[in-house]
Amino acid sequence: MSSEVQSHIPTNGCIVELGLGPGYLAEHLLNLLPGVHYCGIDFSRPMLDLARHRLRAHAPRVAYLQADLVQDNWRRGVPTPVHAIVSTWTLHDLGSRKHVSAVYGTCARILQDGGLFLNGDFIKPELATHEYEPGRFEITTHVQLLRRVGFRDAHCLAVLENELESPTAAQNYACFKGLAQRPA
Numbered sequence: 313m314s315s316e317v318q319s320h321i322p323t324n325g326c327i328v329e330l331g332l333g334p335g336y337l338a339e340h341l342l343n344l345l346p347g348v349h350y351c352g353i354d355f356s357r358p359m360l361d362l363a364r365h366r367l368r369a370h371a372p373r374v375a376y377l378q379a380d381l382v383q384d385n386w387r388r389g390v391p392t393p394v395h396a397i398v399s400t401w402t403l404h405d406l407g408s409r410k411h412v413s414a415v416y417g418t419c420a421r422i423l424q425d426g427g428l429f430l431n432g433d434f435i436k437p438e439l440a441t442h443e444y445e446p447g448r449f450e451i452t453t454h455v456q457l458l459r460r461v462g463f464r465d466a467h468c469l470a471v472l473e474n475e476l477e478s479p480t481a482a483q484n485y486a487c488f489k490g491l492a493q494r495p496a
C-alpha cells in the first residue's frame with residue numbers, strides 16, 4: 313500500500329483514511345510522505361482521540377472527522393481535492409455488501425480523476441466452508457463492486473495469510489486497488 317500511495321500522489325497531496333482507528337497506517341504514511349495532508353475518518357471518539365495522540369507530531373497536516381460510514385452523508389466534511397483514499401481492517405465492519413458497495417461508490421465520486429483507492433481488509437476465501445461475518449466476502453465480489461461503481465484497473469494487489477481449514481479471525485486478508493475515472 314505504501315509504494316502504491318507513494319507512486320500515485322503528488323508531494324503535497326491529500327489522503328483520506330476510512331476507519332482511522334488508533335492511527336497505525338496514518339503514522340506510517342505521514343512518516344513516509346512528509347508533504348501530504350491526511351484526513352482520518354472514524355465514528356469512534358475514543359479511537360479519534362488515540363489517533364490524535366499517536367499523530368501529534370504531524371498535527372498541522374492531519375484533520376479528524378467523526379462520521380459513520382454507513383450513513384450516506386459521511387463525505388460531507390471530507391476536504392477536496394482527494395488524491396488517495398485508503399483503508400485497512402475497517403470495511404468488513406460495515407456488515408454487508410450493500411454498505412461496502414455504497415462506500416466504494418462514494419469514494420469513486422470523492423476522488424479526483426486518476427485518484428487511488430486502496431482497501432486492505434478481511435475477506436471470505438472463494439472456497440470457504442467456514443462461517444464468516446457478513447461483511448467479509450470474496451475477492452471476485454470486491455473487484456466486481458469496484459468496477460461497477462466506475463473504478464478502472466480494479467484488482468486484488470495481494471492475498472495474505474490464506475487459511476482455508478481452520479482460520480483465525482485475523483487470517484484471510486486481501487488488498488484491493490482501483491483508480492477513479494471521471495466520465496468523458
Ligand SMILES: C[S@@+](CC[C@H](N)C(=O)[O-])C[C@H]1O[C@@H](n2cnc3c(N)ncnc32)[C@H](O)[C@@H]1O
Pocket residue numbers: 330331332333334335336337338353354355356359379380381382399400401402405406
Ligand atoms: C481496526 S480499526 C482500523 C485500524 C487503522 N487502519 C490503523 O491502521 O490504525 C477499524 C476502525 O474502523 C472504525 N469503524 C468501524 N465501523 C465504522 C463505521 N461504520 N464508520 C466509521 N468508522 C468505523 C472503528 O471505530 C475502528 O476504529
